[in-house]
Amino acid sequence: MTSHAQPAPLRGGQLVLGTVALSLATFMNVLDTSIANVSIPAISGDLGVSASQGTWVITSFAVANAISVPLTGWLTERFGQVRLFISSILLFVISSWLCGMAPTLGFLLAARVLQGAVAGPMIPLSQSLLLSSYPQQKSAMALSMWGMTTLVAPVLGPILGGWISDNYQWPWIFYINIPIGILAASVTWSIYRTRESQIQHKPIDKVGLTLLVLWVGSLQIMLDKGKELDWFNSTTIVALALVAIVSFAFFIVWEITEKYPVVDLTLFKGINFTGGVVAISVGYGLFFGNLVILPQWLQIYLGYTATQAGLILAPVGLFAILLSPVIGKTLPKVDARWLVTASFALFALVFYMRSEFNTQVDVHTLLIPTFLQGIPMSMFFIPLTAIILSGLPARRIPAAAGLSNFVRILCGGVGTSITATLWDNRISLHHAQLTESANVYNPIFDHAVNGLTTLGLSHQQAYGMIDGLITNQSAMLGANDIFWISAVLFILMIGLVWFTRPIKSSGGADVAAGAH
Structure with a gap:
């Protein structure tokens, strides 16, 4: 059931458990942005591809993640922040399992795209749910709890990824998400299932979404491949830059004039x-x-x-x-x-x-x-x-x-x-x-x-x-x-x-x- 009234702050054990669960989900998400970096040689060798092809394991996640993050507002209004957050965690767990099971590079890239896409709403929603859990006078403390996970995870990622690749096998850099995600989802659902946000069934901004995918995808691929292809001496990079610029310009104009924009630029x-x-x-x-x-x-x-x-x-x-x-x-x-x-x-x-x-x-x-x-x-x-x-x-x-x-x-x-x-x-x-x-x-x-x-x-x-x-x-x-x-x-x-x-x-x- 959707609640239209804002719930009261959490107290006692529920507040502690809620903070830990939300922080774990955020930690798992941010960790995956960097944990694969030092494992690329092991992944490339195991799948029989070059190191440059292996870097697409990082790029595919980044592109999908960058596209899905700004959709958080629209998705939240359509499905509710608690349902969306829990769904994102569970889909992240499933996609992590698929990444670890990947027999080929193509399969792994598809799984990473799914992982990056479902990861998008997790960080902003963890912020929103944390703020709703604390009294107004302690909102800064809520943000400090969230901030620690985003600060530590990128640093621990390469260390943990390298250690796992050296001592075990690279799939375990993805498998470790499974117990963390299941625990975070279970605790979050038990605490927040009665604290759902208001749902509004707004129409899908198909044009805005298409333009968003175009300009963000083109820009991210251009940035990732620019150094390898010698930047603007490459026809591919020039083409990607033109697509990014033109689609971005149309995106801005469209989102400002659209009644139900996929990204609220009025902020x-x-x-x-x-x-x-x-x-x-x-x-x-x-x-x-x-x-x-x-x-x-x-x-x-x-x-x-x-x-x-x-x-x-x-x-x-x-x-x-x-x-x-x-x-x-x-x-x-x-x-x-x-x-x-x-x-x-x-x-x-x-x-x-x-x-x-x-x-x-x-x-x-x-x-x-x-x-x-x-x-x-x-x-x-x-x-x-x-x-x-x-x-x-x-x-x-x-x-x-x-x-x-x-x-x-x-x-x-x-x-x-x-x-x-x-x-x-x-x-x-x-x-x-x-x-x-x-x-x-x-x-x-x-x-x-x-x-x-x-x-x-x-x-x-x-x-x-x-x-x-x-x-x-x-x-x-x-x-x-x-x-x-x-x-x-x-x-x-x-x-x-x-x-x-x-x-x-x-x-x-x-x-x-x-x-x-």
């Missing part, structure tokens, strides 16, 4: 929603892009193993876990914009510290900014989510959470692609600059070659060794450039945050107002 009329979404999306793009190049630099150029690189990144979640509840308690007492300002300033400090790395960097020096990064992470998602959702009525919370998460995920992909491409370009530039002086007319270079030849190396081997050192140095300088640019951008984004308005009601009531 961008709110200054807090727009400012918060831009800040969280650009910040996430910078964070995620750097999260990709740092382990690659450690493994490819400094000789770290995948496990060692993962362990270097692991402490990033420590302060995030410890401080998230503290931020949840502090948020109702302070202006959220000050917390975001502190977060961006500390992110800038962390990236500046990394911009000072060199090829002789030791583990201790690597770990200091990794530990510190957990502090700004704890002040990133929670206050910005509070700003984004502040002042919205209950019926718009799922749509707002879905749309903001969609833009954030999209910017994460864009940030990763831009960062990887920029890093390659900077490596090439620094390599060219350094090799300009690597010739027989340079006494330092000549002395280095002579020194290596006296050790028994041929001139060709000496040149090769020096070129390897130059390549390592170029990669380090290129990474330093990325870190420094990221630090500057975080400082510049602080000004953007102050265009939003303060959350007026105490206790984050404005944020939770939609849940009551």
Whole structure:
């Protein structure tokens, strides 16, 4: 039965169990965005395909997920948030089982598309259900509980995926979702089945949905394949870019004029929603892009193993876990914009510290900014989510959470692609600059070659060794450039945050107002 009245907050054991169940579902979802990354070689080898074909295991999930996330608002109004959330979890479990059972790459890709598609509504609905579970004065604490899962899962994904692939078989990176999903679905249904949201049978916006699939799919594939195909020197990339631009333009016009749009773009009329979404999306793009190049630099150029690189990144979640509840308690007492300002300033400090790395960097020096990064992470998602959702009525919370998460995920992909491409370009530039002086007319270079030849190396081997050192140095300088640019951008984004308005009601009531 559909309830039209907003339910009262949960209490006691139900509140604890509900929070754990919703967090488990979110953790499982976010974990799957990164757990397959380090398992691609094992998957490709087992299925008899190339590594580049194996990367479609990641791409297929990302494309389907990016398309389905902004549909959360429309799906919630049509089916109810509890039914939709439970269905998403169970379908995620089934698709995870199919992924693990996949005998061929084609079967695995189909299962990953299904997995990504059904995963879309889970994160925004977990936010909405959490907010409805807590009293208004504790809504910030609810967001802090949710925030911890989204912070830790992307870091644990590669570590867990690598460990499973090394010690068991790659299908288990998908099978582990089955007990987690069944537990989360069972507990969530037992607690929330009587707390269903209002259902409205609105017509399907077929045109809007088609345009959404076209522009998001084209853009995501373009970003994923751009580096491999040499970007706009490829006819395929140019065609994908044109399809994305044209379909996006038609999508905007159609959704603004459509009576029952598949994505509610009118949410961008709110200054807090727009400012918060831009800040969280650009910040996430910078964070995620750097999260990709740092382990690659450690493994490819400094000789770290995948496990060692993962362990270097692991402490990033420590302060995030410890401080998230503290931020949840502090948020109702302070202006959220000050917390975001502190977060961006500390992110800038962390990236500046990394911009000072060199090829002789030791583990201790690597770990200091990794530990510190957990502090700004704890002040990133929670206050910005509070700003984004502040002042919205209950019926718009799922749509707002879905749309903001969609833009954030999209910017994460864009940030990763831009960062990887920029890093390659900077490596090439620094390599060219350094090799300009690597010739027989340079006494330092000549002395280095002579020194290596006296050790028994041929001139060709000496040149090769020096070129390897130059390549390592170029990669380090290129990474330093990325870190420094990221630090500057975080400082510049602080000004953007102050265009939003303060959350007026105490206790984050404005944020939770939609849940009551």
